[in-house]
Amino acid sequence: MAWFAGGFAGAAVVAGGWLAPPDQAQGQAQRLMYLHVPAAWVGYAAFAVVLAASAAYLIGGDLRWDRFARAGAEIGVSLTAAAIATGSLWGHLVWGTWWAWDPRLVSTALLLLAYAGYLALRRALAERTGARDGADHRVARPAAVVGVAGFLLVPVVHFSVVWWRSLHQQATVLAPERPPIDPRMGVALLLAVAAATLAALCLLLHRVVRLERQLAASPVAERTPVRVG
Numbered sequence: 001m002a003w004f005a006g007g008f009a010g011a012a013v014v015a016g017g018w019l020a021p022p023d024q025a026q027g028q029a030q031r032l033m034y035l036h037v038p039a040a041w042v043g044y045a046a047f048a049v050v051l052a053a054s055a056a057y058l059i060g061g062d063l064r065w066d067r068f069a070r071a072g073a074e075i076g077v078s079l080t081a082a083a084i085a086t087g088s089l090w091g092h093l094v095w096g097t098w099w100a101w102d103p104r105l106v107s108t109a110l111l112l113l114a115y116a117g118y119l120a121l122r123r124a125l126a127e128r129t130g131a132r133d134g135a136d137h138r139v140a141r142p143a144a145v146v147g148v149a150g151f152l153l154v155p156v157v158h159f160s161v162v163w164w165r166s167l168h169q170q171a172t173v174l175a176p177e178r179p180p181i182d183p184r185m186g187v188a189l190l191l192a193v194a195a196a197t198l199a200a201l202c203l204l205l206h207r208v209v210r211l212e213r214q215l216a217a218s219p220v221a222e223r224t225p226v227r228v229g
Contacts, residue, residue: 002202008195015188029093032086034188038196040083040108044154046076046200047115054147057140064212066140069147070122070133071207073115075200080112103160111157114150121146135215 016034023030049072057065087105092098099105122143126133133139181189 001198005195005198005202008191008198012188012191012195015184015191020184020188021182026094029090032090032093033185034192036083036086036090037189038192039079039086041193042196042200043076043079043083044158045197046072046079046204047111047151047154048072049204050076050115050118050147051151054144057144058148061137063135063137063140064208066144067134067208067211068204069144070119071204071211073118073147074207075203077112077115077119079196079200080108080115084108084112103163104157107153107157107160111150111153114153118143118146118150132215132218134211135218 012034016031020031022028050069053065053069053072056062057069084105087108088098091100091105122133122139125131125139125142126136129136129138131138
C-alpha cells in the first residue's frame, strides 16, 4: 500500500507540476490545489473514521475501535491544519490576504478546534484518572461521544460555500453539471487524492498497531470490553 501511495504521489507531482496547465485566472498559484484539496478531503475521511469507530465502540464496547478513533483524529487534525495552511497561502496569492472571515475558512477552523479539543480531552481524562488512553473505558466513552458529535461540523464545512455567500469557489469535480476543469487538472487532482488517501490509510494502520504494541508492553492489563451503549 505504501508503494502504491508513493507511486501515485510521484505521478501526481509530474501531472500537477508539469502536465497540467496553469489556471487562466489564478496562474501558477492554482497548483496549490493539488496539496490543498487532498488534505481537506482526506481530513474529512479521517474524521469519518472517528465517527464510525466511535459509534462502533459505543455499540459494542470494544476498545480497539477507540484506538482507531484516536488515530483517525490525529491524522484528521494534521491534515486539516495542512489544508488551512495551504489555503491561507493560496488566498494570499489570489485574494491578497492570508485570512478572510469567509464561511469555509471559519467553519474549517472550528472543525480543527473541535477535534484538537477531542485529543486534548483524551489526554486530560487519562491524566486525571490515571487511565491509559486507548485501553480504558473512562477515557473511551466520553471521547466517543465527542467524536460522534464533532462530525456534525463536517457537512457544515463542505456545504458552507452553498449555504452562505463565500469567497471560496464551489465544487468543481463533484458539481452537478459538467465540471469546469481541464481534464489534465482533473487527472492530477485525482492522483493526488489517491496518494493522500493511501498514505493516510497506511499511517492509520501503523498508528493503531503501534498503540496496541505500546499498550501490550504496559504492565497494566487492558480491561475486558463491556457494552457501553
